[in-house]
Amino acid sequence: MNGANFCGRTRREFLCQAGNGFFGTAMAYMLARDGFLGSARANAPAAPVGPAKACIFLFMAGGPSHVDTFDPKPTLTRLDGHNHQFPTIGLTPGKSGILKGSPFRFPRRGQSGLPISDLFPELGSCADDMAILRGSYADSHAHGSATLQMNTGFIRQGFPSIGSWAYYGLGTVNQNLPGFVVIVNGPPYSGAQNWSSAFMPARFQGTVFGQGRDTIANIRSAGNVAAEEQRRQIELLNSLNERHLTGAPQSSELAARIASYELAFNMQAHAPEATDLSRESEETLRLYGIGNGQPSDSFGRSCLTARRLVERGVRFVQLFHANWDTHGENDARHRQLCGQTDRPIAGLLKDLKRMGLLESTIVVWAGEFGRTPFAQRPGPNAGRDHHPTGFTTWLAGGGIKGGIAHGSTDEFGYAAVENRTHVHDLHATILHQFGLDHERLTYRYNGRDYRLTDVEGNVIREIATQG
């Protein structure tokens, strides 16, 4: 199994033989830099070079409506209330429904003049940084499998998440924080499977960060042990472990586990700092819509935390916002949901930009699918149903061209018809921006070299600055 035979093995052996003091900081650092134990790379190119160094994936769990947000459909609005028969597409059988036009306006924004719904007034001002994929499509209209697909590439359970793939391909640069962090504002369907490393080693799984003091699970002592006391405990632990190590001096694993406690202790000090927003200026907090009981407060905090993590070298930050599953009251719910996320996302893009981080940070916005152009339970409180055959995702930063819309759906927003981009294409593009070739980043499991993109996927070169 490739995973167990990382090239780091011999180097660790070397390190262990070379170092007499197993607690040397250099070794701890090297172990840490290598993903705590061994190199995180296997079949990845030796040193991936791409414009993106980090990714913030904003996942809108439940499936946001594309025709109300980023994909204006005047025809749909004009024919609002009419019955329409839609054709069969792939696995989705044809159906008829009462068309439901969007009540929202789509003003042209920025120099590019990209139309973005007035549900996103703040985000609209970032239009020139965004590449909007209006011809997105996916394979499932059930939440569980569709969510898995957007996060792991497969509609089946049991595959590593995109964050795990990125971490596996690139390793991490910060020894005090995990390389792949997950922040959950609202739970996604299929739960922890969405950030599982599946058949890859567990160290590539996402680490869930909470807000406030409980940054990472177990970051605080369950016994409320003070730091000074912990320091003494770790000192004793170290001396016991070093005595034990003399019984198997060749074991790099034992040495790595000793180092992991020092790292944990550092993480205890640094992780809360990474999520501590109290040092951020008033102006920054406002930018993200944080404070004063605003509806955007919670997601704003997550977005700002994401920026702080990326700033500190975390490779992949996955944010989950819920619940976009608007079977009823689609319009009112979208007002509410967009209100919760508009300022935070716009703030994130603007903040990354002014800090010079947007060039190296790819920001992705996607749900597991879009929503139907026809009404569910027609009437004043109509909803929209799940819709994978044509929807919108968008990217910004990390070498992605701004101010462009790529691909399109038909005049109703039902089927992706032109420059269609499958979830695999989106994934291939994200890896590409990291300098990773989605066809070569593989992991051998049960007789097969698995990829994030299965056997599909084309990089969407039209939206990348470097093609």
Add this chain to the structure above:
Amino acid sequence: MIRSVALACVVSSLLCGVPAARAGAGVEFFEKKIRPVLVDHCYACHSAEAARNKKLRGGLYLDSRAGIRDGGDSGPAVVPGKAKDSLILKALRGQNDLSMPPKGLLPENVAADFQRWIEMGAPDPRDGATKKSVAKIDVDAGRAHWAFAPLKQPKEPGVKKSSWVRTPIDAFLLARMEAAGLAPAAEANPRTLLRRVYLDLIGLPPSPEDQAAFLKDPSQQGFERVVDDLLSRPQYGERWARHWLDVVRYAETHGYERDELKQFAWRYRDYVIKSLNDDMPYDQFVREQLAGDELPGADSRTQIASTYLRLAPYDSIAANRQVAQLDFLDDTLGTTSVAFMGLTIQCARCHDHKFEPISQEDYYRVMNVFAPLNTNTTAGEVGNDREKAEILKGLPVWEAEFAKVGGGFDALRADILARADFASGKLKMPPKERDDYVAVLRTAPAKRSKKQEELLGLQGTRRLEETLKQIATPDEKKELARLEVDVKALLARKPQILQGYAAGELGSNGPFKSSGKKGELPMIHLLIRGEYNKNGAPVALGVPTILGDGPKSPPSPAGKSSGRRRWFAEWLTRESRPLLARVMVNRVWQYHFGRGLMANANEFGLSAGSPSHPELLEWLAHDFESNGMRLKSLHRRIVLSSAYRLSSRHANPEADLGAALYSRWEPRRLEAEAIRDSLLAVSGRLNLKMGGPSISPPIDASDIIVGASSGLGWQKSDEAQASRRSVYVFAKRAIPLPEFRLLGMADPSVSTSRRVVPTTAVQALVMFNGRLVHEQAGALAKRLVAEVGDQPENQVRRLVELALCRDATAEERQMLARFLAEHPRAGQRDVGGVPVALQSLCLVILNTNEFVYMN
């Protein structure tokens, strides 16, 4: 790493059978309207150049006349003159699930041009023969593979240091060491060895009493006694069941969005534990899991074994039910092939295997075995007629008893209720309702109307209970309480037919449809590119070709079952027995030594290479076979070897990196489950109750990170229940126990052949800060005070003895005592009177490498 002996890439020239079209109007049309479209929109994925760039899709070449007419995986792209049969036209128009180009359909006038061209006879001047690379499966090379050959008994090699050799295993290992100029390490000291074999065989550390007993006689005979004792303990089955549950990706829920319960799936876990404890022959274990419902003499036990076939994740609300069912069966087939045969047949669902001589047809041959399985998600009764009759025999006696006890309970309740005084106005129950209750309570259970039954519920309602409390005298209340306990106890032992999650076949509930005739089995077609709606040629039942021709006689149907799984299981455990044995002994070896003789225990195919010690593997497999495939004999063979006793310290460790030659013991971290069990054992809290429904140790609300209804099904167990062994922890796919997830568990969605242990800071945090370890450290400190009193010196000795299973050295005793004395909170006690510093010390000891490693 990949040996390509299996696949010969044969380049065949596909010659065009149609006379070349003469130049003319047709060709002009082709050049003007057709070729430019093909070049611009199709060649990127469907041309010889695409093939060179590894971009060829669907096996389809559109850059030659031969290619376009021969077509790809789905059939001819163009049939001259027949627009209706030409797939290219369907694709251009987005019909029948075909839609090309993938980025979006071209304007209709392009499709119209193609239609016209095809109707013209598809004139095409492109003479070039397409070089189509066809992977040819080399079955003969496959059948000659060592792993499939009959078992041999290799001769024990001669060695120089023969005094070291206790068992033939040692001879094989030593011969290799000597060839490399290596000598084995010294023996581990007796207590290290004792702890090693305890953790290995039962997953729990030896108690101080166990240690003392062994120290009295640490000889080989003494060690043999220990081994026999451990193998006879029920905890052996619990420990080794966990290994098997990893391989078969056991879980009790379906996964995906809803993650519903697979009801009574836990009975399978208990089946595995019991089978191991009973030392069931491995071939029987295999047969029962694959066909426990079909075997002659099937009973509840074997039916429960067949739960194995229903463990795969299943998307109960999938977008396409047929696809979900196919995925479920594919998972079952795939897990079966890696778990029992070490073959990655699953790879051939969509195309011939790239690294193994396994064709796509092989996959569908074997799919015939599983295709008749029900894919529904309901539990049902298990047991054969005899068992059911046996259970129901007790029913009349029970009913009589219940009538007596229940009758008394009902009569007393009716009497109390009848006295109700409504004048006080305190009673919530209106008179009419009271009358109804009295009436039902005074009617014999068998004579109650449906409405009356509903009113009363199983034992009564809360409303009835409250009203009774308001009226009854203190004595009556006591009597009511006593009777209620009796009634509940009786209800709990009502003779009931066992419920289980056994496999079954009906033939109509799967993705493969039969003709509809009653009793007719589904017809299996090869699915082109594995897609559910692209039927290829029909494929008949069979076994993978590389493993031989399979049985001569067809399956014999039994009852509602096709008998195919029995047919398969009997073939597997008879004709394919050598492979079965090799795969299993390698697993067992790997769990004992932390490293397999084959690197990946799930892969024994041609691309998997050869074992590190081929003759040893062969000898073990042969020995296993001659001992009737009994695992306990195999364990004995292995743990009683000299190799198993080695110290992890070696004079020259560099000469044997990773202990690949077994010249020393390589310490390895315990699995998350064994860490948890060891913590509980050492703290004294471990509850050894076996079997039954799963337990749910406490988890934080924030750990229930799933949408919609998936959060259901995690009940909080009380402390005694929560302190049971890890194998009993609820295996919920969407919500793994956080401690397991962080310390590294087997993902229950995929077959795990070997745990890869994470060494991360996050893992250190759960051990150092987490609730579980803090609680056990507290309990351990309390235990120390209770067992040896307040003297730090005694506490330290006992602590090391309990947790690390050895005596503390003088230096350590000093070090630990100093830690206690200089502790910032020295002298403080918690609410239970346990010294805080001692808890703090216990936490450190439970975090040591020595505690979490098998040394």
